[in-house]
Amino acid sequence: MKLNSEEQAILDGKSGTTMQKVMQTLLLYGQAVDATHMVTIEGEGHFSISGPFPGGDIPLYLLDELVDAGLRTKLPFTLNPKSPLDFENLGVTQAQKQEFKKMFRDETHYQRGMRKLGLRGRNDYTCSPYVFDGGNTPKRDMILAWSESSCVIYANSALGARTNRNAAIIDLLSNIIGKTPVFGLLIDEGRRANWRIDIETTELPNPQLLGTAIGKRVQDGIPYICGLDRFFTNQIDERARDYLKEMGATCAAIGAIGLYHIENVTPEALDQGRSLLLSDHRVHLINDSELQELVNSYPNMWDKQDSVPEKVMIGCPHLSLRELLEWTDRISGCLDKNGREKIAIDTVLVAPPQVLQLFREQHHAEHQKLQAAGARLSATCCEAYMTNRLCSSEAVLTNSSKLRAYTNARLVLDEQLVETIVTGNMQQSSNKTRLRNTKVKNPEEEYSENLLSKTQIPPTQVINIEKKVTTFHGRPLYPDNVSGKALVTRSGFNSLASFVDAMLNNSISAICSDHDSPDLYGRALTGSIFCIPKDENQLNVQD
Structure with a gap:
């Protein structure tokens, strides 16, 4: 990847040791994705890691080094929703509250560091920064370096801006340099x-x-x-x-x-x-x-398959004001239809801080009506809420397929969900859970048995093949000779969904927790080599 004179000077250390490390990292990233050069970032950033998420946050030592060097992003940035520490808005138990405090004990340190690095404002925490006036809404063809996947796809598709799906930390470092490697979705x-x-x-x-x-x-x-x-x-x-x-x-x-x-x-x-x-x-x-x-x-991933719903989470990604008003009308109408004044299931509607403020100030009657019905309002992250083991053990419903994919929350479509919220009655699914026969390869992982007991994936077909060789052709990033058990998936590989349980449990080895992956779910990932065909027809079952 070619660098211009300004970029080369940073790489040579003329802007300080820390800035040199930032450029070295971006250079390696650019080489890995086969970028030809860098381009100037034209719009504000949006980053996926907004707090000390267990197992997936920016290490505090790295954050401190950037802050101590006096570095800031070239333009301000917005962040994903804050950690679930607004306990009164979430209806958590005392035990859940203590667990959250333990999980996010570095929250204040982290937020202080992000403000020093260029956070736009104290309330600029949302995964929908473009749904309100004055938000982070880039213009067409504007070059960005964003990371949050739901924001990246909206900016590229609905707004016509240009950003790749950058990894956490890479997003921050790119915006500190003010440049990003040119490849992928940045080019026509x-x-x-x-x-x-x-x-x-x-x-x-x-x-x-x-x-x-x-x-x-x-x-x-x-x-x-x-x-x-x-x-x-x-x-x-x-x-x-x-x-x-x-x-x-x-x-x-x-x-x-x-x-x-x-x-x-x-x-x-x-x-x-x-x-x-x-x-x-x-x-x-x-x-x-x-x-x-x-x-x-869709599988039922609850610990107890026939549990009574305990909580409903709506707003992954964050709701707009229009959606918040729509849900208020739905809940109010369903209460009237059923002759009720209060909802039957604890329900949290999640939206950006700016949207919640507009809802309170400009739609006071609707706000009062929703609160009188017993619903809660929060600006937190639904996924982060579910990372608490005491919360994920609850029977949680959602209308978000994203939340369903990353957690054990059950997806219920809007029309049925509002009835369940109001009456507490859950329409039973016609599906029956089927147990998988695959044995767990790493018995020391306590959580693996729980995963396997809830899957609907049918037994794995085992085929013995002698002297069968399949060759995957690609460009080595770090040439070497390695060996390991081959895991082939024809449905892609979702790294977050696959490793999230291992991260949250601080496990020494990982069992795949992606219940949307029939090829990998419940299998030991540690020490394996992932074989991911580019085309679903590239390999047949014998491979």
Whole structure:
């Protein structure tokens, strides 16, 4: 990767030792992704790690070194939601409260450091920074270095800005330098679609289901979506914005999609149409039947399958003001229909601090109505709430496929969810849990047995093959000879969902906790070599 004179001077240490380390890191990153050069970042940053998330945060020693060197990002940045420490808004028990305090004991230190590094404001913590006036809403073609997957996909797709799905820490370091390696979604060719997704549903599909279906099929590709324009105009109004936010967040969580195009709706599709499709693109049709099959396939990951729901979390990603008002109307209407004054299940609606302030100040009557019904409002992170082992053991419902993918929360669609919130009655799923016969390879992992007992994945097919050799061709980052057990997955590899339980349990080895991966779920990951075919037809079952 070529550096200009200014960049080379930083690499040579002329801006200090810490800045030199920052440039060295970005250079290695650029070389790993085969970038040719760097480009100047033009918009404010948005970073995924907003607090001392157990096992996944920026190490405090690194944070302190950057702060002590007097470094700041070239432009201000916003962060993902704060840690779940607003206990009165979450309805936590005393035991849960103490566990959270232990988990996030470095919160004050962390937040102080992020403010010194360039955090835009004390309330700029949300995974939906573009849903309110004055938020972090980049302009078309603006070069960014963002990380939060739901923000990346919205900025690229709905706004037409340009950012790759950068890793945590890389996002911060890029914005300190003020430059990012040029590759992938920053260049025109990298934004062309390799899938055409035809939507043939009778009505506008649920965004959570559609995002899941697209994510599973496309994985890390770029879809060009046809047929959704029946339900939208060519202007992205608040309704369309919220739909794209929800659908995109799910595409990014279930797959690894950083950009989608919607025919006659999103900016680049409006300008370029189907010329965005690569000549060898693949085609997939999504209809009502596929989406219903998807609903029926979701496993029940609760510790006790027949538990009574204890909590509902709504707002992953964070709700807009329009969505918050919509949920207020839904809950109020359902209460009236059932002759009730209070909801039956503890429910938390989660939104940006700025949206909650607008809700309180400009929609006072609705705010009072929602609180009178017993619902709670918070600006925290739903996923972070579920990282507390005492919270994840609860029977939690959600309407977010992203939260369902990363935790044991059960997905319930909006229409049924509001009935359950109000009445406490849970419609039973037609699915029955099927136990997997695979034996856990690492018996020292206490949590693995719990994982395996809840999966619906059928028994693994074992095939003995003599002298079978499969060769994967790629560009080595660090050439070496290694050996290990091959784990082949045809459904992509979701690193966060796969390792999150091991991270939270401080395990010495990892059992895959991604319950959306039929090939890897419940298997020992430590010491294995992941074989991930680029094309789902590249390997057959014998491989």
